[in-house]
Amino acid sequence: MTAPSFLSTRPVFIVGIGLHRYQRRSDQTYVSLGLTAVREALTDAGVNWTDVDAAYTGTALLGMGASRIMLSRLGATGIPMTQVENASASGSSSVAQACLEVASGRSDVVVALGVDKPRGGLGAAPGEAGIPNLEAGSIVPFTHFALLASEYMNLHAVTDEQVAKVAVKNHRNGSQNPFAQRQKVRTLDEVLAEPISGSLTRLQCCPVGEGAAAVIIASEDGIDRLGIDRSRAMQVVASATKTEALYAEGVGIDAALTAETGTAAFEEAGLEPSDLDVLEVHDAFAIEELLYAEALGLCKPGEAATRVESGDFDIGGSCAFSPSGGLLAMGHPIGPTGVGQIAEVVRQLRGEAGPRQQPNARVGMAHMVGIGAVCVVHILRKP
Amino acid sequence: MTTEARHPHLLKLVDPPIIVGHRCISCERIAFPPDPYGCEKCGSPSDNFENWDLEARGSVRAVATVHRHHRPAPITPFTVAVIELVGGPVVKAIVEGDDVVVGSSVEGFLAPEDKDDAGKVIVDLRFRITQ
Ligand SMILES: [Zn+2]
Numbered sequence: 366m367t368a369p370s371f372l373s374t375r376p377v378f379i380v381g382i383g384l385h386r387y388q389r390r391s392d393q394t395y396v397s398l399g400l401t402a403v404r405e406a407l408t409d410a411g412v413n414w415t416d417v418d419a420a421y422t423g424t425a426l427l428g429m430g431a432s433r434i435m436l437s438r439l440g441a442t443g444i445p446m447t448q449v450e451n452a453s454a455s456g457s458s459s460v461a462q463a464c465l466e467v468a469s470g471r472s473d474v475v476v477a478l479g480v481d482k483p484r485g486g487l488g489a490a491p492g493e494a495g496i497p498n499l500e501a502g503s504i505v506p507f508t509h510f511a512l513l514a515s516e517y518m519n520l521h522a523v524t525d526e527q528v529a530k531v532a533v534k535n536h537r538n539g540s541q542n543p544f545a546q547r548q549k550v551r552t553l554d555e556v557l558a559e560p561i562s563g564s565l566t567r568l569q570c571c572p573v574g575e576g577a578a579a580v581i582i583a584s585e586d587g588i589d590r591l592g593i594d595r596s597r598a599m600q601v602v603a604s605a606t607k608t609e610a611l612y613a614e615g616v617g618i619d620a621a622l623t624a625e626t627g628t629a630a631f632e633e634a635g636l637e638p639s640d641l642d643v644l645e646v647h648d649a650f651a652i653e654e655l656l657y658a659e660a661l662g663l664c665k666p667g668e669a670a671t672r673v674e675s676g677d678f679d680i681g682g683s684c685a686f687s688p689s690g691g692l693l694a695m696g697h698p699i700g701p702t703g704v705g706q707i708a709e710v711v712r713q714l715r716g717e718a719g720p721r722q723q724p725n726a727r728v729g730m731a732h733m734v735g736i737g738a739v740c741v742v743h744i745l746r747k748p
Numbered sequence: 749m750t751t752e753a754r755h756p757h758l759l760k761l762v763d764p765p766i767i768v769g770h771r772c773i774s775c776e777r778i779a780f781p782p783d784p785y786g787c788e789k790c791g792s793p794s795d796n797f798e799n800w801d802l803e804a805r806g807s808v809r810a811v812a813t814v815h816r817h818h819r820p821a822p823i824t825p826f827t828v829a830v831i832e833l834v835g836g837p838v839v840k841a842i843v844e845g846d847d848v849v850v851g852s853s854v855e856g857f858l859a860p861e862d863k864d865d866a867g868k869v870i871v872d873l874r875f876r877i878t879q
Contacts, residue, residue, distance in 0.1 A: 497755050498781050499767075499873060500840040503814075503822055511812035512830050512840070519810070519850040563812030611788050615809055615830070615838045 370603070370633045371468045378588060378598040379745065381410025381581035382708035387546040387696035389574045390483050395427055396435045399480040402577035402701075403439065406476070410581040412591050414439040417581075418472035420446045423459030423479040424700035426488070431480070452489070452735030453647070454606075455479065456578065457703030461604045461741060463582045473587030477707075480577040481700035489736050506736075507570050507650060511563030513617055514652035518564065521667035523655070525564045529556040530673050531651040532569045532693055538680065539690020541721040544705070546574050546696030569651035571692035578704035580711070595748075599714045603634035603744035608737065617656065619734055624660040626740040627732070631662075634744045636728060638662035641684045641744075643713045643729035645706035648691040654678075657732060658686065685723035688713060706731035707743060714747045754861060754872040757782060764804055765856050765873055769837055771800040778802075780837040804856025804873065806833040811848055829854070831875060843875045853878040 383405025385398045399422075407414060422432040432446040451458035456479030463477035492501075504512075514528060533556055539545040551568055559567040583591075588598060607626040609618050631637060638661055646661075648654045655669035663684060664672050672678055678686035689695045689709040692702060710729035712718045727747045734740050753759040758781055760766035769780035775790035778800055786793050810830040817824050822842065829843045831854060841856075848854060854875040862870040 496781060496783060496785075497757060498840075499755060499758060500828065500842075501755075502819055503817075503826065503828055503842055504840055505818055508812055508814055508828060511814075512810040512828065515812050515850060516810035516830065560815045562814045562816065614836060615832055 372464065372601055372604060372633070375468045375470055376585055377464045377467045377601045378583055378585070379580050379601060379707060379711045380583045380588060380593050380598045381406040381412065382711050383407070383409055383579045384544045384705060384708055385577040386544045387574050387576035387698050387701065387705070389546070391575065393575070395431065395480050395482050396438070398575060398577040399435045399478060400438060402480070402579040403436065403476060403478055406579040406581050411593060412474060412581060415442060416591055417442075417444060417474050417476050419444050419463070419466055420476040420478065421449050421459040421462045422446065423449045423451070423456035423477070423704060424481050425450055425452055425455045426481050426484050426699055435480070451739055451741070452737055453649070453697070453699055454703055454733040454735035454739050454741040455700045456705070457731065457733040457741035457743065458606065460580060460582070460704060460707055460743060461606055464601050464604050467582050467584050473584045473590065475582045476579060477582060477704060478577065478579040479701035479704035481698050482575040483573050483698070487736070491736065507565055508562045510650035510652055511565045513619065513656065514564050516617070517652060517656060521670070523670045525557065526553060527670040527674060528564060528651050528655065529553055529566070529569060531648065531654045532556045534673065534679060535648060535687050535691040535693040536568065538688050538721055539694025541719070542690050542695055545690045545694050546572050546576070547690065547694040565650055565652070569693070571649045571697040574696050574698050576696065576698040576701045578701040578708050580704055580707050597715050598748070599711045599745045600748050601743060602636070602746045603630040603742065605630040605633060605742045606739065608739050618738055619653070620656045620660040622738055622740045623657050623732065623734065626742045627661040630730070630742040630744050634746070636744060640728045641730050642726040643685050643688060643710055643723050645687055645689060645709055645729070645731045646691065647732055647734045648687055648693050649697055651693060654686055654691070661732070680721055680723050685713070685726070688718065688721045688723055703731065703733045703741065706733065707745070710745050714745060751869045751871055754870050759873055760801070761858065761871065765858050767802040767804050767833070767839065767856070767873070769800045769802045770797040772797055778836050780839055802833050802835040802837060804875070805878070806831040806854060808848060808850055808852045808854055809838070811843065811850060829875065841873055841875050845876050847877050855879065
């Protein structure tokens with residue numbers, strides 16, 4: 366069943382973006398992190414907090430009831446606030462819910478926020494499901510992806526150096542992003558040092574720190590009524606969410622799920638993979654950029670490593686992959702990550718990304734995967 | 749001296765060891781591990797499952813040596829693999845020996861992992877190159 370896109374019935378735009386830099390865990394409260402991002406997004410949009418009709422807070426680690434004690438410090442206006450948890454895709458899902466709310470006509474201006482602070486563990490529910498497994502305890506997320514890397518590299522005769530070049534590129538992009546947790550250019554030798562699991566090294570694994578990201582989402586009515594600058598409003602033309610279905614034994618679920626969600630998003634937008642100028646991808650581990658480039662149809666199976674080497678996925682290439690630095694360099698504070706991707710895509714489509722600007726960017730995608738497994742994909746277009 | 753499996757519901761302590769999976773009587777899907785809730789293919793509740801013995805033999809689809817680990821056990825370095833069992837399901841497990849590569853034929857064996865105060869030995873399934 367394919368319903369007509371709710372986003373074409375009542376168009377939805379991102380009109381403001383704001384971030385608190387991603388950083389190592391500090392004494393700063395989540396309230397302070399979140400308010401920094403929301404205030405910046407409101408200023409960027411040129412709207413007041415009293416103009417906001419509803420708020421969604423994406424967070425996976427803070428615990429219940431995070432929103433009001435934070436957002437009421439902008440003024441206790443009594444608007445509906447809802448906390449959204451979808452593992453690593455929590456922020457992406459807060460954007461999805463905010464888009465749905467504006468498209469439905471219930472609201473004209475909605476804030477989607479992501480904020481988190483790291484804890485000792487992730488506290489993931491699947492481990493509490495009471496389904497014992499042989500590998501319990503020995504396979505943590507980076508080893509899951511190290512095993513996917515092993516299979517992919519063997520199948521396509523790809524070397525450690527080729528996978529590491531993804532991280533070299535994304536660290537270089539992150540060095541140009543003042544909101545990135547890691548802002549250092551790294552050589553191939555540096556990236557290849559410090560093995561963690563299989564071929565993955567420390568600099569091919571994302572840092573999990575703290576931070577915040579916020580976007581203001583508005584309808585055309587809201588834009589007109591509040592006199593928002595239309596030239597800086599970027600349209601959301603697809604919002605797709607899927608969970609893992611039952612695939613054939615041994616099929617890599619992360620890539621299969623990404624392929625299905627990406628297809629749904631391209632169909633909703635009426636666009637093709639070749640239309641993308643910018644793609645913020647879930648590169649928690651370097652191998653993922655190669656897997657998802659192929660799953661999303663940006664290149665043929667087995668081609669992604671040579672496309673990275675050729676510079677095709679660089680800023681200035683045919684499609685800039687993770688110009689923000691991606692999860693590898695910008696960082697992965699969990700709740701903020703998916704919202705931060707949307708902020709980067711908007712900045713790129715506006716042409717305001719400064720030294721990391723992809724020339725003539727008109728269409729961009731944000732892609733997140735979360736434990737469970739869930740996948741959330743948004744496509745944005747410059748009107 | 750008694751011997752007990754670390755995961756008693758997942759293994760039969762025979763030689764060679766047997767991995768216990770499940771088969772859904774409604775849709776005939778064979779899967780690992782056994783599941784106390786229901787079938788991911790057809791939605792049947794798990795009282796419609798039967799235990800299904802799987803030979804601990806298969807081929808390696810992926811392998812990785814872990815150098816850093818968030819937990820006290822296993823002690824690093826150790827090597828894990830994705831193994832496609834001859835009976836269909838794919839499992840992940842620790843493998844022993846430097847000679848395991850993608851495509852290797854491997855077999856399961858019971859490795860002692862721990863001994864409690866009463867002398868009870870805890871064993872777990874590991875894989876090695878087929879002898
Ligand atoms: Zn069934």
